[in-house]
Amino acid sequence: NTESNSSRGALIVLEGLDRCGKTSQSGRLYKYLDEQGHSVESWRFPDRNTGVGQMISSYLANKSQLDDHAIHLLFSANRWEKRSLMEEKLKSGTTLIVDRYSYSGVAFSSAKGLDIGWCKAPEIGLLAPDLVVYLDISPEKAAERGGYGDERYEQLEFQKKVAGSYLALRDSSWKVIDATLSIEDIEKKLREVVLDCMMTCHKGKALSHLWP
Numbered sequence: 001n002t003e004s005n006s007s008r009g010a011l012i013v014l015e016g017l018d019r020c021g022k023t024s025q026s027g028r029l030y031k032y033l034d035e036q037g038h039s040v041e042s043w044r045f046p047d048r049n050t051g052v053g054q055m056i057s058s059y060l061a062n063k064s065q066l067d068d069h070a071i072h073l074l075f076s077a078n079r080w081e082k083r084s085l086m087e088e089k090l091k092s093g094t095t096l097i098v099d100r101y102s103y104s105g106v107a108f109s110s111a112k113g114l115d116i117g118w119c120k121a122p123e124i125g126l127l128a129p130d131l132v133v134y135l136d137i138s139p140e141k142a143a144e145r146g147g148y149g150d151e152r153y154e155q156l157e158f159q160k161k162v163a164g165s166y167l168a169l170r171d172s173s174w175k176v177i178d179a180t181l182s183i184e185d186i187e188k189k190l191r192e193v194v195l196d197c198m199m200t201c202h203k204g205k206a207l208s209h210l211w212p
């Protein structure tokens with residue numbers, strides 16, 4: 001390998017239903033890796049700070065209506081607008097912990113009934129994660145966790161459909177962690193799979209593209 005990417009960062013994606021604990025686990029993981037002296041950043045999609053992200057945010061808050069296909073493409077565009085920065089960061093050795101990615105895009109839109117192949121198409125060519133961690137919880141258990149917020153998708157019936165879509169998307173490379181374990185146990189399991197993945201990337205695993 002002649003390129004100097006032998007010490008690149010890892011692209012780590014956390015996925016799961018609303019209220020599975022993704023966001024707090026990504027925060028804890030970030031803090032841990034940072035304290036260990038790793039170069040690491042915490043990202044999330046949708047990134048609501050961009051122009052596209054503001055349109056998404058208004059849609060999620062039910063302040064605007066959009067055709068299901070149109071919002072799907074906006075979510076995808078929101079990843080495309082961050083793609084080059086993502087590649088730059090990874091190549092310069094920064095590990096990215098990303099809260100939701102293309103899998104959320106496909107799972108949520110196909111839960112509305114959109115064709116899964118159509119949903120996957122605009123994601124082709126985005127960077128493929130080195131690790132996808134799925135925090136596994138049943139929609140019923142998730143709903144018991146202090147209730148959902150007011151955003152568009154935060155309803156039990158819809159979350160059940162999303163759970164089904166995630167199940168169809170999962171493959172053997174995903175690491176599934178039981179999201180009903182204690183916060184500390186989840187954190188421990190997460191650290192293990194993440195450190196292992198970072199090591200593989202450090203040793204020279206090449207970056208690849210969706211869909212592998």
Ligand code: 2DT
Nearest residue numbers: 045046075100101104105108109153
């Ligand atoms: P947060 O609650 O995590 O901010 O997510 N979603 C997300 C999609 O429908 N498509 C996507 O591509 C992504 C990344 C999941 C906001 C909601 O947006 C959904 C929940």
